[in-house]
Amino acid sequence: MTTDAGPAVLRYTAFSREPEGGNPAGVVLDASVLDDPAMLAVAAELGYSETAFLTAPPADLGGVPGRAFTLRFFSPKAEVTFCGHATVAASVALAERIGPGELLFATPAGPVPVTVAEDGGVLRATLTSVAPHTEEISGPDLAEALDALRWPAADLDPALPARIAYAGARHLVIGAGSRERLAGLDYDFGRLEAVMRRLDLTTLQLVWRAGPELFHVRNPFPVGGVVEDAATGAAAAAFGAYARELGLVPEEAVLTLHQGQDMGRPGVLTVVLRAGDPRVRVAGTAVRIP
Known part of the structure; x- marks a missing residue:
């Protein structure tokens, strides 16, 4: 209209x-x-x-x-x-x-x-999603991103290695070693924006694994002029591709991603992986804001 x-x-x-x-x-x-x-x-x-x-x-x-x-x-x-x-x-x-x-x-x-x-x-x-893929990130680039986040490398989860994942947009996936680490998001906005622009990233997908198919995530988005995205479907699709490609979940799985709790805007994203189909499905509800 x-x-x-x-x-x-x-x-x-x-x-x-x-x-x-x-x-x-x-x-x-x-x-x-x-x-x-x-x-x-x-x-x-x-x-x-x-x-x-x-x-x-x-x-x-x-x-x-x-x-x-x-x-x-x-x-x-x-x-x-x-x-x-x-x-x-x-x-x-x-x-x-x-x-x-x-x-x-x-x-x-x-x-x-x-x-x-x-x-x-x-x-x-x-x-x-469109056909996804993942790629390695260099040690210096990851170190620069972590410095901008103010996250020590010792606070990461080695079972969730950092990768750049794509399912329509590029996202840097970084695994937090604890829920407390994920909750502590206080980054250098300008510095992280500069790193992301150089690597052509849309958001960072910060992840803490709470269970075999249950994850909590946060998404800094300084390149969009926003400190943090409250629920990020593109990053969820990229993460689904990342998790399957690295063998972190079965080839066919339904993942639940909780996002927004630390912002006071809780949301739930469902990521569906199907055997034989490289694409990723992301499902959720929506409601009009009065």
């Missing part, structure tokens, strides 16, 4: 059933009148980690007519190649208007299908 003041900007929070939980995202269901500077201005004014902008799909995308879109993401500072929580928010916003079912988005990272299903009156969106 577009008004004389411009396209309507909806506010949703993803990976929570409560407006006070999860990660807020802006959603513009019709961004056809906005150019790139205007989209960036909307995202900056809103101040959420990302805002999703929907326009007509490219002719070659495919999908069901009326259920396929181009989807772009802007942080307050720049465009982001892929954002999971804003995808979930946009999918639930669409499903409230056109009904649950299959959606297909053309994103800067590639096509992303989403299934929205209703269960007991609650809409739940499941996105499927």
